[in-house]
Every structure is written in structure tokens, then in C-alpha cells.
Amino acid sequence: MPEGPEIRIAADRIARVLEGERVEQAFLALPALRRFRARLEGAHVLRVDTRGKAMLTRFDNGLTLYSHNQLYGRWYVRPRGELPRTNRSLRVALHTASHSALLYSASDIAVLDEAGLEAHPFLRRIGPDILDRELTWRDLAVRLDEARFRRRALSSLYLDQAFIAGIGNYLRSEILFFAGLDHRRRPADLSRGERGRLGRETLAVALRSYDTRGITNPPSRVRARKAAGDAARGAHRFAVFGRDGKPCDGCGTAVQRTDAGSRRLYYCSVCQR
Numbered sequence: 001m002p003e004g005p006e007i008r009i010a011a012d013r014i015a016r017v018l019e020g021e022r023v024e025q026a027f028l029a030l031p032a033l034r035r036f037r038a039r040l041e042g043a044h045v046l047r048v049d050t051r052g053k054a055m056l057t058r059f060d061n062g063l064t065l066y067s068h069n070q071l072y073g074r075w076y077v078r079p080r081g082e083l084p085r086t087n088r089s090l091r092v093a094l095h096t097a098s099h100s101a102l103l104y105s106a107s108d109i110a111v112l113d114e115a116g117l118e119a120h121p122f123l124r125r126i127g128p129d130i131l132d133r134e135l136t137w138r139d140l141a142v143r144l145d146e147a148r149f150r151r152r153a154l155s156s157l158y159l160d161q162a163f164i165a166g167i168g169n170y171l172r173s174e175i176l177f178f179a180g181l182d183h184r185r186r187p188a189d190l191s192r193g194e195r196g197r198l199g200r201e202t203l204a205v206a207l208r209s210y211d212t213r214g215i216t217n218p219p220s221r222v223r224a225r226k227a228a229g230d231a232a233r234g235a236h237r238f239a240v241f242g243r244d245g246k247p248c249d250g251c252g253t254a255v256q257r258t259d260a261g262s263r264r265l266y267y268c269s270v271c272q273r
């Protein structure tokens with residue numbers, strides 16, 4: 001399952017061909033959505049936003065195309081007139097003068113106005129997007145201290161889309177490692193300084209992963225790993241995730257693996273307190 005950075009990278013690909021462009025032709029396969037075709041044709045795409053695993057294509061007429069890919073949905077971008085070779089079924093097509101953005105196989109699709117966006121059950125339930133440029137570490141430090149979150153273990157909070165949308169399993173382990181915090185602690189047990197540090201690392205690790213297409217280690221650590229012989233991307237990509245038994249870069253202790261929330265979690269018992 002892709003996490004926030006991967007969804008944002010996919011959205012960027014769509015945005016590059018759609019943003020600012022006029023929709024010359026639209027296709028909506030789901031019968032409930034066909035009535036929107038005429039309203040999308042002629043509209044311009046303002047931008048493509050993400051909220052966790054949902055993608056929001058916003059048009060200048062106030063409508064938004066909501067799509068959640070779940071496991072099977074996939075967007076393709078092609079020069080107009082070309083179709084990808086796939087056995088998947090086409091659900092949405094937006095054609096500009098030069099390109100086509102094509103959504104296959106997804107079933108969770110809606111066309112919503114502003115009120116519909118506000119009322120949408122998934123969007124209502126999820127927290128701010130981890131890659132939202134407006135989101136600050138202070139916002140996260142405050143959110144950690146909210147009554148509904150502060151008494152839950154970090155291991156559970158950091159998989160909960162209602163807390164922050166777009167965090168998944170590898171980001172959970174990596175963020176907690178870089179924040180130096182034990183996954184069993186709760187925000188209520190942290191000092192104000194620790195909550196601030198967690199807020200900063202949450203944004204920094206997610207942004208690094210987005211910028212590097214999935215590498216959470218900072219450049220200095222990547223260089224050190226490469227110098228030590230770990231040239232393959234898989235060998236230097238993560239600080240702890242998937243590295244049980246291997247030495248922690250910080251202290252040399254073996255990285256440990258456990259299960260938390262029925263998903264695997266990796267940590268250093270010395271560096272994370």
C-alpha cells in the first residue's frame with residue numbers, strides 16, 4: 001500500500017499534464033457520475049491535491065473529482081490519443097488538448113461540490129495531510145496534545161489516518177527513530193520539547209521521502225552507508241525499517257523488530273527512549 005509521499009508523487013505526475021489546462025473531453029464510467037460529464041468538459045483544472053490516500057482534482061467551476069485508489073486503482077498519463085496497455089477497466093478519463101489522465105480500476109470515485117467535500121465521510125474522518133505545505137511542526141505538537149490523541153501509544157497513533165493522513169508503516173518506524181522516541185510512549189508522557197521534536201521529525205522525514213522518492217535517511221547517512229559498502233538503494237534507504245539484526249547507524253546496537261497494531265515495527269532500543 002503506497003504511503004503519503006508515493007501518493008503525492010503520483011499526484012504530481014497528473015498535475016503536470018492537467019494543472020491550468022482545459023478539459024476538452026471527459027469520460028466517467030460509473031453511471032452515477034455520468035451526469036457530470038458536461039460540467040467537466042470546458043472546465044479548467046486548478047490543481048491536484050492529496051489528502052492521505054485520496055486524490056482531489058479541483059476544477060475552476062467549484063467541482064472536485066475525488067478518487068481513492070485503495071489497492072487496485074491506478075492513474076496513467078499519456079499523450080492524448082494513446083491508451084496504456086492494461087487489462088484494467090477505465091473509470092475516468094480527462095483529456096486536455098495534448099494529454100490524457102486516465103484512472104483505471106478504482107471504485108471509490110465521486111464528483112463533489114464544496115458542501116459535498118465538507119460532508120464526505122472519508123475526508124471528514126482523516127487528519128491533515130502529512131505533505132500539506134501549510135502544516136507546521138507546531139500544529140503537530142498541538143495535535144499530539146489533544147485529548148483524543150494524547151493517551152494513545154505512538155505506535156498506534158502513527159498508523160491512524162485520523163491523526164495525520166498519509167503516514168503508513170515504513171514512515172511510522174522511521175519517524176519514531178529520528179525523533180528518538182520509544183513507540184510504547186504516549187504523547188501525554190512526553191515533555192513539551194519531545195512533542196516539538198516529534199512534530200519536526202514527522203514533517204522532515206515525510207518531506208525527505210517525498211523529495212527522494214522514498215529514501216528516509218538524510219544524505220549524510222546515505223553517504224556513510226554507501227562508503228561502508230551498502231550501495232544498493234534497498235541497503236541505505238531506511239534507518240531502521242526492515243533492518244532487524246543490522247547495526248543501528250547511531251549506536252551500533254542491533255535494530256529490533258516487533259509487531260504493533262498487527263504491522264511490523266522496527267526500532268533501536270538504545271537510541272529510542
Ligand SMILES: [Zn+2]
Nearest residue numbers: 248251268271
Ligand atoms: Zn541506536
